[in-house]
Amino acid sequence: MSSLRSTVAVIRKDVQSELRTRYALNALLMFVVTAVATILFALRSDQPTSTVLAGMYWVVVFFTAMSSLSRIFVSEEERGTTMTLQLVASPAVVYFGKLVFNTLLTLSMTVAVTILYTLVFSTFFVIQTVSIFVITVLLGSLGFASAATIIAAIVAKANTRGTLYPVLSFPILIVLLITVMNATAKALDGEALSAALGDFQVLTGYFLAMTAGSYLLFDYVWKD
């Protein structure tokens, strides 16, 4: 129970810190707007297929995540507060606190991208099966956050942070990206919920495996 309260305190600190500094939020919003505007200009009046739409949706989410999710550890490292956290919290408390914060950030990002897509591409971005889309976004965000958190912790210790983060993330996230794109295309095509159950199993398995692996690895990454 004490660890849970400490984890909540870490999340609270990060949320308050983010609201004051806007380290990740500004990068996130600017990237979403820029990427969606670029896609809008590129498409003009063309009618993309649901597979292309789903791909473009998650490409925006992927690159937005790359520009903002690493901040959770990089900002601690750059400000020299890593040791302060090490002195007051166990690695598990820090990891799960950061994971929840990154999940909240990823969910905010997917909500922002969805709203922008719905407004800008109102004629062809129509979600036919809402349940598939909502579950995909939830599970996809959990998977994204889980992978992004441990990669951010590793990258924060490196000198070449900016380039290393997407390079390390892409091979780790490729399975997740393919699955969420498939499931989103099914939601846009209006397929039944049962058609996406396999995708949901992959996404759940990905999240659980990534979180368990990260939990075991984090102690070594965080301490030295």
Added chain:
Amino acid sequence: MEDRNLAMNQMSLAVAHVSKQFDRRWVFREISFSLSGGESIAITGKNGSGKSTLVKILCGVLSATTGNVRLSLGGKELTGGQVRHHIGLVSPYLQLYDEFSGAENLDLLSRIRAGGDTHVPRTEEVLKLVGLWERRRDYVRTYSSGMKQRLKYAFALLHRPFALLLDEPTSNLDAEGISIVKGVIEEQKRSGILIVATNNDDEASWCSQRVHLGG
């Protein structure tokens, strides 16, 4: 207070054959000493001899390449999580959050360490002790380097640590700040464990024992 003094007297720190290697270079080798409640030690040595590295190892934020550090209470060794509640650190490497006020920093970090206990009265006590009570609502980014050093003392003393580790204890402090530090040290030496890492002979003389790094 008597219970605390009794507990502190049962406290001990044993450093056995600790060595640290970065890449292929040994920073120091085979450092051993032990301390119990009421004892103090100064870690001295020239720049780059590994004083700060040894302090980080003693705090548990850095692993030793060889050897081990044991903090015990009443003969029972404390684990990583328990050690966190009994160690206080002031160091140039330690930074607090610029976007929060002094009081917010202490409250947030106290909540993380204690898992929900707020310790509001203790926050007031330590901020008054270091002379920052009047500036408690100001963001840390507006503090001078000396005020930040004082806030580090408030952070280190917030949970009444049994072992207090001071790396360059008086850096950036004015005469009043140094006087506060001396008071803190005298209080700590009465029953707790004090470790000071310094190049300054005056500061080293505050401690009853000395370990010199770098030959």
